[in-house]
Amino acid sequence: MKKLIAIDLDGTTLNQDSKISDKTVKTLHRAIEDGHSVVIATGRPYRMSKNFYRQLQLTTPMINFNGALVHLPGKTWAGEQETSFNRKIVFDLISEKKNLKLDFIAAENRETFFIDDLKFFDQHFFASDFATNDNLLTVNTLKTNPTSVLLRSQPENVNGVSDELKQQFGHEVEVNTWGGPNPILEVVAKGIQKAHGLKRVIENLNLKSEDILAFGDEHNDVDMLKFAGWGVAMANGTDQLKAVADDITEKPNTEDGLADYLTKYLDL
Known part of the structure; x- marks a missing residue:
């Protein structure tokens, strides 16, 4: 079963230097080569995350502002949605x-x-x-x-x-x-969470929530992990997130915990 791999950035995909390690890049590329999809779901605005989207050479939709912006970077997309609130x-x-x-x-x-x-x-x-x-x-x-x-x-x-x-x-x-x-x-x-953004993505890609393999570390990832078919908290994640996760990585983000978990779980 091919997965849509939803990845948070800070504390999850990024290491202590706020970078994606070579090991994690190669692992995510292997997953894509095997037919899986990778979607970034982050609290960051697009201008602070587009470099990671480009580094991973993604062509999938992207979720920014914790789900308030769902878009396909650089392209017109029927599923695009940006939600604001009263100034x-x-x-x-x-x-x-x-x-x-x-x-x-x-x-x-x-x-x-x-x-x-x-x-x-x-x-x-x-x-x-x-x-x-x-x-x-x-x-x-x-x-x-x-x-x-x-x-x-x-x-x-x-x-x-x-x-x-x-x-x-x-x-x-x-x-x-x-x-x-x-x-x-x-x-x-109100009502905007990463799960909201992911729902928008899978509706437009004809996927189901059980197809999602999601990774996160913070409170803002709770709804995403609960929505996903399989939600994984990082070893460095909050207790609140670990309580709702289906599994926890053996290693933290500083030790390529995401890459190691994917390698084993997807048999890359």
Whole structure:
């Protein structure tokens, strides 16, 4: 049975240097050569993940913003979908920034970002060489509803901020932790999860959920692993994710846990 292999990036496919190791690249290519498909499902925006899509030489649809953007990079695709939410929530967050103990607030769509404090601009993080006043997040610059909002706080504050946001805005948005080394929270429209994106993909590829082999490490992967026919949590994954997974890799992302598991599971 050929599988659709859904892979999270940070903490799963990427190693401690936020790169895909040669071993993992070769393993995923072997899986594709054997007739399986690979789909990236990430919380990252497209501009921060398209390099991995190209590195893996994928031709499949891609899921960004935890399911808020489902598209076929570089091509017109009937299944494409981008889901936004009311920008008023962004302005509410700006007014409560101090009370929420946030370092910065960034609103994004597929290609554009706005950040409320340019001193926090980071070339690597925002996948852009520079930021200007045009990227400053204000009522005047954010003229359309965002696809995603990123919030950074200190690690010890993230869970508390998440709880507060869910209490205030939970009827309109989803709040997820962002995998990787950064203490980031991502806000997307209510009902949007990676599973939502995967459902969109398989509907257009005439596949079923039982055809999906999914890998993840964070809270934002829970629905994806539950939706998949076989959901695998990384050894470095959260306890919450491991509790819903069908299996757990023997090794973490820092030791090519994804590649080793695929090699054995698919008999590559």
